[in-house]
Amino acid sequence: MHCMKRLSILSLLLGYGFVVAPSVGEEINRRPIEGIADNSFFVEEAYNQEPGVVQHIMTALYHTSKRSIDEGVWELGFTQEWPVFSQDHQFSYTVPYHFLNGRTDQHGIGDVQLDYRYQLLFDETSLLALSPRAGIILPTGDADRGLGEDAVGFEVNVPFSMALGDRWYAHLNVGTTLIPDAQSADRRDLWHYNVGASAIYAISSDLHLMLEWVGGWEQSARTSGRLAHRYSHVISPGVRKAFNFQNGAQCVAGFAIPFGLNRAAPDIGAFVYVSFEHALKRPE
Numbered sequence: 001m002h003c004m005k006r007l008s009i010l011s012l013l014l015g016y017g018f019v020v021a022p023s024v025g026e027e028i029n030r031r032p033i034e035g036i037a038d039n040s041f042f043v044e045e046a047y048n049q050e051p052g053v054v055q056h057i058m059t060a061l062y063h064t065s066k067r068s069i070d071e072g073v074w075e076l077g078f079t080q081e082w083p084v085f086s087q088d089h090q091f092s093y094t095v096p097y098h099f100l101n102g103r104t105d106q107h108g109i110g111d112v113q114l115d116y117r118y119q120l121l122f123d124e125t126s127l128l129a130l131s132p133r134a135g136i137i138l139p140t141g142d143a144d145r146g147l148g149e150d151a152v153g154f155e156v157n158v159p160f161s162m163a164l165g166d167r168w169y170a171h172l173n174v175g176t177t178l179i180p181d182a183q184s185a186d187r188r189d190l191w192h193y194n195v196g197a198s199a200i201y202a203i204s205s206d207l208h209l210m211l212e213w214v215g216g217w218e219q220s221a222r223t224s225g226r227l228a229h230r231y232s233h234v235i236s237p238g239v240r241k242a243f244n245f246q247n248g249a250q251c252v253a254g255f256a257i258p259f260g261l262n263r264a265a266p267d268i269g270a271f272v273y274v275s276f277e278h279a280l281k282r283p284e
Contacts, residue, residue, distance in 0.1 A: 031166040033127070035205030036242045038250045039275055042234075043171045043198040043212045046129035046161035048090040048119040049083040055277040056080055063258065063269030073266075074099035076108075085164040090117040090131075098147055113146040113155070127163035132156070153179040157194070169208075170199035185221040193217040206242040210233070210256065214261075232265035232268045234258050240273065249278040 021223075030037055038055070039046045047057055057079040064072035076097040084091050096110035114136050121130040135155040140147025157175030173196035182190040198212040215233035238256025254273035260266050 016042050031163075032202035032205045033163050033167060033169055033200075034251060035202065035244075036208050036240060037127070038170075039240055039242075039254065040171060040198060040200075040255050041212060041238055041240075041271060041273055042214045042258070043142055043196040043273060044133070044157060045126050045169075046119075046131040046159040047122070047127075048087045048117060048131055049081050051083050051086050053277060054080065054082050054280055054281050057273070057275045060272045061258075061269060061275075064190060064273075087122070088119045088206035090119070091115070092117070096141075098141075099162075100146055106145060108142055108145060108147050109238040110142045111153070112138045114138065115155075127161065127169075129161045130158070132158045136225070137177075137179070139283050148183075149179050150177055150183040151181045153177060153182075167202045169198075169200045169202075171200075172196070183220070185227060188221070188227065190219045190227075192219060206244065208242060210238040212238070212256070212258075221255070227244065230264050231262070233261050234265050235261055236271065238271065251276050262278070 011116065038045050038049075040058075054093055057077075059075075059077045059079075061075040061077075062072060063075075076099075077094055078096040078097075079092060081090060082246070083089070092115045094113045094115075096112070098110050099107040115133050116135075117131050117133040119129070119131045123129070133156070137153030137155060137159075138151075139148055139150050139152060143150035155175065155177045157173060160172045173194065175191075177192040177193045177194075179190040179192075181187045184190070194214065194216045196212065196214040198210060200211075201209045201211060213233065213235050215231070218232070219227050219264040220228050220230055223229055236256045236258035238254055240252055240254035243251040243253070252273070252275045255267070256271040256273075258266075258271055259268040
């Protein structure tokens with residue numbers, strides 16, 4: 001959800017007029033948790049887009065090592081989430097852009113990801129939800145510059161979400177990624193596994209505190225030629241704020257400070273999130 005000043009520009013780029021998510025502005029949220037639902041940072045929530053409503057997400061992650069500021073990396077991303085006929089089906093894509101090793105000359109688009117997600121379970125009262133996602137990773141990044149794997153990859157993730165009372169959310173993720181013939185592993189298959197959990201507290205309907213934890217097992221090639229697994233886990237406190245407009249559109253801005261809990265993870269970082277959600281056409 002993007003800010004109001006950028007709205008007209010974004011609408012022109014996307015080719016349709018600025019208008020708004022149904023019922024966001026018309027109906028006052030009954031519970032504080034209902035003000036912001038699908039705007040997690042690192043742990044995926046399990047709520048698909050409502051019919052006729054599209055979401056645009058821009059993120060910026062910077063992480064570095066306390067031992068050397070030169071090891072800093074910028075990871076930018078743009079994501080769009082589209083409902084497919086109904087809330088049961090959702091298509092999305094993510095375009096990453098990387099600045100590696102703190103050098104502005106080593107940057108470029110990474111491997112683009114296409115995803116389909118199915119709303120297997122959703123209860124409007126308890127907000128209990130389950131929506132498995134399957135994705136294809138396209139080799140669009142320059143592998144020679146460390147921006148991609150030069151191979152088509154596949155990803156599966158299962159997000160689970162539920163409300164706890166009127167002010168708490170809980171989310172859980174489990175997933176895996178397969179990259180056959182990865183260049184970084186001398187054209188051998190790489191398997192990665194991920195888990196994540198988060199707790200979100202609603203101070204009000206438009207202001208939420210967040211605490212997310214993400215763990216990952218990544219397979220990589222050793223200098224000896226054999227494959228090895230590296231485990232890393234990160235905890236990230238953050239906050240998100242919603243801005244609701246009279247036409248029903250919603251802009252959510254957020255900030256987090258992720259930091260590593262073991263040596264394999266980045267020591268500390270900063271994360272910025274901006275999202276804009278609106279309907280595809282003007283209501284009659």
